[in-house]
Amino acid sequence: MNKRIVHDALILTAFTLVLGFILALVQGITAEPIDKANKAAAQKAYQAVFSDAKSFEKYDYDADEADKLVSDAGYKDTIDDIETALDSNKEALGYVITVTAKDGSQGSITFSVGIKNDGTVNGYSITSISETPGLGMKAEEADFYKQFENKKVDKFDVVKTTPSKDDEIEAITGSTITSKAMANGCNAAITYFQNKLQGGAN
Template sequence: MNKQIIHDALVLTAFTLVIGVILGAVYGITKAPIDKANEQTKKEAYQAVFADASGFNQQEYDADAADKMVADAGYDDTIDDVEQAVDKDGNALGYVITVTAKDGSQGSITFSVGIKNDGTVNGYSITDISETPGLGMKAEEEDFYSQFENKTVDKFTVVKQKPASDDQIEAITGSTITSKAMANGCNAAIYYFQNALGGAQ
């Protein structure tokens, strides 16, 4: 009986080791292409919110301090990346701030927000979203995201009627939660720009 138990344990251990080796090999093979694809997605997002930029320089920043700063301001978001947009001569045009909004209706939403040196919001570009098709996913559609473009505001507010000012965003019908998550994420980026990156110049 004991021999059978030992035999079974050895077989199970050997099987586990083999599976581990296979999974490790698969990870090693797929990691580089996945990382490359993710990096390309990020670069496309940067370019989408700063079409006139020739390049982007990653900025060093304290992620914990950044997250605390926006949390203290009342935003349930994290600052994931800060890039400085530059022209062909290396002159700074503004910043691309990548945020993750934790208050989407179906989960977190990650997107990049472009802000010019003068404080004008160029708009946002989503890199990760899993909202409800036909509702929250409309955050990716021009009818909604265009409301954030070329606006110089201190913060955005979501409304259910036609906006009466630049700082108002008309909610996606049936998806106010997603609409507010996008607005709050943009607001967190604006707040960080104003308080950690020097604000409008």
């Protein structure tokens, strides 16, 4: 009986080790392509919000300080990455701030916001979203996202009627939650920019 138990235990252990090896091998094979795809998607987003930039350079920032700054301003969002947008002479044109909005209707939304040195918002480009098709997913459509482009504002406000001011964004019909998530994410980026980047990086 004891020999049988030992035998079964050895087989189970061997099976577990082999399975672990296979999983590690698969992870190793897929990790690099996934990483490359993520980096390519990020670069595409940077270029989308700063089309005149020739290159982008990672900006070193304090993530905890950024989160506190954003939280103190009343936003739940996080600053995930900051890139300096550079021209052909390596002069800074502005910044690309990648934000994760925590309050989408179906979860988090990650997107990059381009902001020029003078504070003008170029717009945003989404890299991760899982909102409801036909509703929240319209955040990816031009009718909505173009409302954020070329706006120099302190913050965006979502309204349910036709906007009458530059800082007003007309909500997606039936998806006010997603609309506010996008506006708040942009506001988080603006908040960080105004406090830490405007007038030259601190």
